[in-house]
Amino acid sequence: MRLTRHRRWMAPVVAAAAVGLALTACTGDVAEEDAADVDCAPYEEYGTFDGAEVTASGTILDLEADRLDESWADFETCTGISVEYQGSSEFEAQIAVLAEGGNATDVAFVPQPGLMNRLAAGGWLIPASEAVEANADEFWSEDWKQYGTFEDTFYGAPLMASIKGYVWYSPTEFEEKGYEIPTTLDELKTLSDTIAAEGDHKPWCVGLESGEATGWPGTDWVEDYMLRLNGAEAYDQWVTHEIPFNDPQVADAFDAVGQYLKSEDMVNGGIGDVSTQVTEAFQTGGLPILDGTCSLHHQASFYETFWNPEGGDEVKVASDGDVFGFLLPPATAGDPLSVTGGGEIVVAFREADEVEAFRAFLSSDTWANNRVSLGGVISANKGVDPENASSELLVQSVEILQNPETTFRFDGSDLMPGAVGADSFWKGIVAWVGGDSTTQVLDTIESTWPSS
Secondary structure: OEOOOOOOOOOOOOOOOHHHHHHHHHHHHHHHHHHHOOOOHHHHHHOOOOOOEEEEEEOOOHHHHHHHHHHOHHHHHHHOOEEEEEEOOOHHHHHHHHHHOOOOOOEEEEOOHHHHHHHHHOOOOOOOOHHHHHHHHHHOOHHHHHHOEEOOEEOOOEEEEEEOOEEEEOHHHHHHHOOOOOOOHHHHHHHHHHHHHHOOOOOEOOOOEEOEOOOHHHHHHHHHHHHHHHHHHHHHHHHOOOOOOOOHHHHHHHHHHHHHHOOOOOOOOOOOOHHHHHOOEOOOOOHHHHHOOOOEEEEOHHHHHHHOOOOOOOOOEOOOOOEEEEEOOOOOOOOOOEEEEEEEEEEEOOOOHHHHHHHHHHOOHHHHHHHHHHOOOEOOOOOOOHHHOOOHHHHHHHHHHHOOOOEEEEOHHHHOOHHHHHHHHHHHHHHHHOOOOHHHHHHHHHHOOOOO
C-alpha cells in the first residue's frame, strides 16, 4: 500500500517563461508562507537540496505511516528533500528480492537485525556516513548500535523502539472484580485460571495473522518466557545458536506459553476457539477487551495505536482509563526487570548526499522527539524526553528503555537468520497452535537453522 502526503517544497529561484513566472510566483508565495511557519534552525546542519527526492520503505502502515510522514515534514520544508514512503505488510518477504534486482528504495526501515545482516552479506547496503554513526554513538546505547552492525561495518542507526512484553487489560474490569496485577508468572496463571473459572468469557484474546508474517505475535510470547524463565545468558545462546532450538530450556518456554495459546479454556475470548488465533489479525486481536469478551492481551507497547486506529482518543489508554498494560511479570518476585523489544534499522541502498542527510536526521534526537510527540510510539534514543510520549504507558516505556538497570534483549526472531526468525519460527507457531507437539515443532525449526 502506498502512503504519501502533500510534499512541501521550496520555491524555484528562476523561471523561463512568463506563464512559468506567474505560476512560480503563485506557488512560491504558498511555499514561502509554509516555510515561514517552520523554525529551520534545527535542520541547517543537513544542508539544502534543490528538488532532491529520497524513497523509503518499511512495514509501517496506515495511521503510523501518516505520522511517520508528518515527523519529517519540517525536514522536507527546510532541506528541499522530498521523502516518498511506501509501506507494505510483505516488506520482509520482498526487500531482499528487490535489492538483488536493483529495485529497492533508497532507504529501508528494516525491523529485523537478522534480515539486515542478510542484506549486508548480499553486498546491497551502503555503510552509514560519519554523521549517522556520530549520532548513533551519542544517542544510542552500544547494544542498539550493534544491531545495525555486520562484520564490523556499521550500516544503519535505529529508528523507533517497542517493548514487547505488555499485557493489556481493562482497569475498570480489574477494579470491579477485584483482580490484582500479577507480580510473578505463577500469579498470572492463577489470574487466568480465575477468569476462566468464572465462565462468562475466556481470559485471553489473541491475533496471530499478519500476512506472510503470520505467527510472529506468538514468537513474542515465547521470547518473553525464554528471557524470564531462563535468563539473559540462555536467551543470547538461543538466538545465536550456541544452544539448539530444540534445547530443553526452549521447550520449557514453549510449554509455558502453551498453557494459554493451546488451551481452549484460555483462548480465544470474543473471537472463537483456539484455531481462530491464526486467522485473527494481530491489529484487532486485543479489541474484545473493550466489549468485555476477553480480559487479557499480550502485545507490544506500539499496540496503543490500535485502540484508536483512526487517530482519535475515544478509547482512553491510562491506568484509570479504558485499557492499560502491565509488563509480563518475572518468574520470581523481585527478579531484575527484563524486557524484550524491537525496532527498525535505517539502511540505505543508494549512495547520495540527500540519502545520508535523511538518515542522519532520523538518527537524531530531533527526529526522535518529533515522532514520539506525535503519539503511539517510543524510541530508545537517549535524547528523547519521556514526557513527550503520548500516554502514561508510553512514558513508562521510554523510562524503562532509558533505565541502565533494565535488562533489554532485542526480539529473538528478529536476531535469528531469516530462514528461522522470519520463516520456520513463524510457521512453527502456526503449526504448534494447530496441534503439532512442542517436540515436533522445535525439531523442525532446528532443522532449518543454516549450517554456516
